[in-house]
Amino acid sequence: MKDLHNYTSALRDVGLDSTPVRIENGEYRWSNGQLEILNQPEFNGIRVNQLKISQTEDSVRDISGEILAYETPIRALEKEGEKLLEKDQDAINDQQIQIDHYKSLLNQLDRDMLIRGYIPPEESEQENLPPPEPPKNKKLSKVSLREIMGFLAIWVVGEVFMTYVQWNTLRDGKGIEDMIVRSISLGVVLFLIHLVGRMFKRDRRPVQLVFLVFSFIMLFIMLLAPLYLKEAYPLINETVQTTDQWALDSSAVPEVTDIADPYPFWVTFYRNNDMLPGIFVFLFFVIMQTFGRKPQKQAVADEVMPDKPVLPEFRPSEGKNQIEERRQYYQQQIAQGEQRLRKLSRRQSDAVAPNTERLQEILGELTTRQEKMISLKRQKDDLFARNDQLLRNLEMQLNRYRTEFMNVLKNDHVKAMVVQPEWPGRHDLMDYFNLY
Amino acid sequence: MLIDVTDENLFVEIESDLSDNLPVFMEKTGLAEISPCESFTLTLVPITAREGLDATSKTIAISRKGQSYQAERQQASPAPLVQLLKTQLTSYSGLTQDQSVTSGSNIANVMLKALTRSSPGSEITLIVFSDMIENNEYLNMYRNIPGEDQAEAVVNQLIDPVVMEAFKSRQQQGLDASILIVCKENQLTRVSTNTRDIRTFWSSLLNEIGLEHVQFVDNLSNINQ
Numbered sequence: 001m002k003d004l005h006n007y008t009s010a011l012r013d014v015g016l017d018s019t020p021v022r023i024e025n026g027e028y029r030w031s032n033g034q035l036e037i038l039n040q041p042e043f044n045g046i047r048v049n050q051l052k053i054s055q056t057e058d059s060v061r062d063i064s065g066e067i068l069a070y071e072t073p074i075r076a077l078e079k080e081g082e083k084l085l086e087k088d089q090d091a092i093n094d095q096q097i098q099i100d101h102y103k104s105l106l107n108q109l110d111r112d113m114l115i116r117g118y119i120p121p122e123e124s125e126q127e128n129l130p131p132p133e134p135p136k137n138k139k140l141s142k143v144s145l146r147e148i149m150g151f152l153a154i155w156v157v158g159e160v161f162m163t164y165v166q167w168n169t170l171r172d173g174k175g176i177e178d179m180i181v182r183s184i185s186l187g188v189v190l191f192l193i194h195l196v197g198r199m200f201k202r203d204r205r206p207v208q209l210v211f212l213v214f215s216f217i218m219l220f221i222m223l224l225a226p227l228y229l230k231e232a233y234p235l236i237n238e239t240v241q242t243t244d245q246w247a248l249d250s251s252a253v254p255e256v257t258d259i260a261d262p263y264p265f266w267v268t269f270y271r272n273n274d275m276l277p278g279i280f281v282f283l284f285f286v287i288m289q290t291f292g293r294k295p296q297k298q299a300v301a302d303e304v305m306p307d308k309p310v311l312p313e314f315r316p317s318e319g320k321n322q323i324e325e326r327r328q329y330y331q332q333q334i335a336q337g338e339q340r341l342r343k344l345s346r347r348q349s350d351a352v353a354p355n356t357e358r359l360q361e362i363l364g365e366l367t368t369r370q371e372k373m374i375s376l377k378r379q380k381d382d383l384f385a386r387n388d389q390l391l392r393n394l395e396m397q398l399n400r401y402r403t404e405f406m407n408v409l410k411n412d413h414v415k416a417m418v419v420q421p422e423w424p425g426r427h428d429l430m431d432y433f434n435l436y
Numbered sequence: 437m438l439i440d441v442t443d444e445n446l447f448v449e450i451e452s453d454l455s456d457n458l459p460v461f462m463e464k465t466g467l468a469e470i471s472p473c474e475s476f477t478l479t480l481v482p483i484t485a486r487e488g489l490d491a492t493s494k495t496i497a498i499s500r501k502g503q504s505y506q507a508e509r510q511q512a513s514p515a516p517l518v519q520l521l522k523t524q525l526t527s528y529s530g531l532t533q534d535q536s537v538t539s540g541s542n543i544a545n546v547m548l549k550a551l552t553r554s555s556p557g558s559e560i561t562l563i564v565f566s567d568m569i570e571n572n573e574y575l576n577m578y579r580n581i582p583g584e585d586q587a588e589a590v591v592n593q594l595i596d597p598v599v600m601e602a603f604k605s606r607q608q609q610g611l612d613a614s615i616l617i618v619c620k621e622n623q624l625t626r627v628s629t630n631t632r633d634i635r636t637f638w639s640s641l642l643n644e645i646g647l648e649h650v651q652f653v654d655n656l657s658n659i660n661q
Contacts, residue, residue: 176502235506245514246459246468248522 003400009033010404014412019421020405028428031421033405037397038432046390046433049383056380063373070362077362081355088348095344099337106330113323151194159187162223169226172235173271182222185278189219192285207288214284218277225270233267391429398424438550439525440483440566440620442541444532449620450565451525457656458521464659467561468514472501478517480524481550482531483566485540489549494520540571544594544641551613551647552602560613567620568634570594581633587640600645607646614649615642618656 013019013031020031030038163183170179193215200208263271270276402423409416430436441447462468468476475497482490498511531537543566554560569577574594582590591600603611617638621631635652642650653659 172505174504175507178504244459246462246518248455248458248518248525 003404006033006397006401006404007408009036010401010408013405014408014415014419017419019419020423021420022422028422028424028431030424030432031405033401034398034424037401038394038429040397043390043394046387046394046435049387049390050433050435053380053383053387056376056383060373060376060380063369063376067366067369067373070366074359074362077355077359081352081359084351084355085348087351088344092341092344092348095337095341099334099341102330102333102337106327106334109323109326109330118323155187155190155194158190159183162186166223166226169230172230181275182278185275186219186222188278189215189222189281192281193219196285196288205292207292211281211284211288215281218281222274222277226274229267229271233263387435391426394429395426437478437521438481438483438543438546438562438564438566439528440541440543440564441528441531442484442538442571443567444538446567446620447528447532450618451529453565453618453620453655454521454525461656461659462514468496468512468517470496470498470512472498472503472508474498476517478520479550479553480520481546482528482537483541483543483546483564484531484537485542485572486537487542487545489546489553491550491553492520492524540573541566541569542572543568543570544591545596545599547615548595548599548603548645551611552599552606554606554611554613556606556609556611560611561616562613563616563618565618565620568617568638577634577637581630581637584636584640587637587644590637591641591644594641595645603645612649613647615647615651616659617650617652619652619654621654 010033013033016032018032020029020034022028163179163186167179170182174182193212196208196211196215199205200212405421409419409421439447439450468478470476475495477493477495479491479493481492484490494516496512496514496516498508503511543564547562547564551560551562571578572594575582575590617635619631619635639650639652642648651660
């Protein structure tokens with residue numbers, strides 16, 4: 001049926017001079033019969049597929065853009081991670097060097113002892129060794145319990161002694177509560193002097209020196225002022241005797257309660273508020289600690305690492321098996337070092353963990369997009385293949401039409417001499433369907 | 437402190453004794469020396485011919501423990517008491533001119549009334565400045581000083597039963613007192629009295645009513661510590 005239809009079309013086209021030709025600008029002009037073939041519904045799919053291909057390409061382009069956009073955060077995270085890794089890496093390296101050093105010392109010791117005929121104990125015996133003590137926090141180890149107790153002892157003795165010495169002087173003008181307050185005030189001053197003295201040895205900040213000078217002045221005022229005031233401005237009724245108090249005709253002895261304050265203002269003020277130096281010192285300390293610049297903190301690694309990888313020397317005790325002690329010492333150092341190393345590694349991993357998590361999230365996103373892109377590309381290839389098949393079918397039909405057209409033209413000798421039809425190639429078909 | 441104001445000369449002598457010897461007396465006895473949370477009350481009562489008890493009091497106290505010595509001294513200062521004494525002596529001096537006051541004396545009743553007024557739990561010292569000569573409708577010691585054996589009869593006669601009952605009730609509650617009688621011998625009075633008999637009589641009478649700590653002195657400086 002198709003061949004008949006092609007023949008009819010060709011006959012009509014020849015009769016109507018609808019000849020397929022290529023015009024001047026290279027554009028191909030289809031004959032009516034060819035156009036009928038091209039516009040058959042079965043070939044509409046070519047355009048539809050082409051539209052789908054365009055859409056797929058757009059989607060692929062969008063996804064590529066998204067993938068590229070992830071590049072910046074990935075690089076930033078990578079850099080940050082590298083920095084975090086570098087942060088503890090020196091400490092880890094130092095620790096590793098220390099462990100290697102002790103291992104080599106241990107091996108050397110074993111070799112030396114083997115040469116001398118000493119066989120080291122079995123591993124099982126070594127396992128029975130007590131587990132090495134975990135390294136203490138540096139801050140705690142800095143201030144030992146003994147030191148704290150020593151300070152407290154000095155403080156208590158000083159406090160008791162000072163209070164005892166001044167008791168009689170102060171008790172005259174002060175109640176027990178006032179004495180306790182004053183004693184606490186003195187104790188605070190002593191404590192802060194001791195504390196800041198320690199801090200000054202470590203930090204050497206000028207403000208600490210000023211604080212110490214100020215505190216000592218306040219301390220001396222607290223210690224000496226009551227003694228001075230007692231001599232210079234004795235309390236009036238200290239000297240009044242019972243006999244004078246009961247004298248009926250004695251107008252010279254004033255009533256105690258009616259005595260106007262005969263002391264200078266500052267004497268009365270100090271007597272009533274002699275805890276003030278302690279308060280001043282405390283305030284100074286608070287201000288100094290609140291607003292003063294703190295010395296830069298050492299690297300975090302210092303908290304668990306010695307300041308420098310200086311290896312402590314082994315000191316054997318007398319009267320014991322020195323070789324075994326030395327072995328145990330090396331083993332202990334190795335075990336401690338490995339523990340510290342594990343801790344550092346754990347901290348390193350912990351430090352980069354957030355980055356790793358984020359990177360994994362991004363990787364997941366990228367994988368999803370990549371899979372989507374592959375799927376789209378497959379879809380596109382499929383569409384291309386379908387179009388290719390349709391074009392092949394189309395070419396076959398056009399070829400059939402060509403055969404019929406040439407047969408018809410051959411029978412018409414006049415036209416055959418004038419008309420020279422051009423036959424389309426694949427590119428002409430692609431131009432017709434706007435394929436690219 | 438009971439002060440006899442029934443005789444002007446006697447009062448002058450009492451006033452002179454107080455003025456001269458009270459400081460020494462207080463120092464020797466330590467009577468008004470108080471510790472934290474303790475108080476001391478001085479009550480002044482004139483001995484007159486009247487029945488009523490005209491008492492005036494002043495208290496000093498150290499309110500709490502743990503105060504400064506200075507504050508304790510201020511609170512324990514006897515100045516308010518001395519002031520009260522001065523004021524009252526001036527007032528009593530005026531009374532000695534009053535005929536209704538000086539027409540007789542009612543020493544035993546006044547003593548018991550004053551004691552009845554005291555708190556049973558407290559430490560009580562009753563100081564009586566007087567010549568200790570009762571002169572009222574029941575007993576006139578200018579004429580006759582009862583003997584030791586008459587003490588019981590005199591008590592029943594001399595002391596108001598109501599007062600005695602109140603006193604006994606107080607005694608049952610634990611009232612006890614030290615009695616110091618500064619027994620003055622009035623040199624200027626026209627009537628001569630036997631001081632020894634007077635002291636014996638009062639000692640018997642006070643023992644009869646249950647007051648055993650009785651001491652007689654002729655002036656404050658002679659007090660035994």
